[in-house]
Amino acid sequence: MxxxxxxxxxxxxxxxxxxxxxxxxxxDDSNPQCLxxxxxxxxxxxxxxxxxx
Numbered sequence: 001m002x003x004x005x006x007x008x009x010x011x012x013x014x015x016x017x018x019x020x021x022x023x024x025x026x027x028d029d030s031n032p033q034c035l036x037x038x039x040x041x042x043x044x045x046x047x048x049x050x051x052x053x
Contacts, residue, residue: 004047011035011043 014024022034
């Protein structure tokens, strides 16, 4: 698993960022300390289309 794939897994599990109260639900943009849905989609596109090995 690449670092990007690992980060996406942790974000979706609600583990990342640590101690921020994020639920892992990227559609919930109410907590400014969590990634927004758009930010998660950008990260996902980077992992899928352009991340270096």
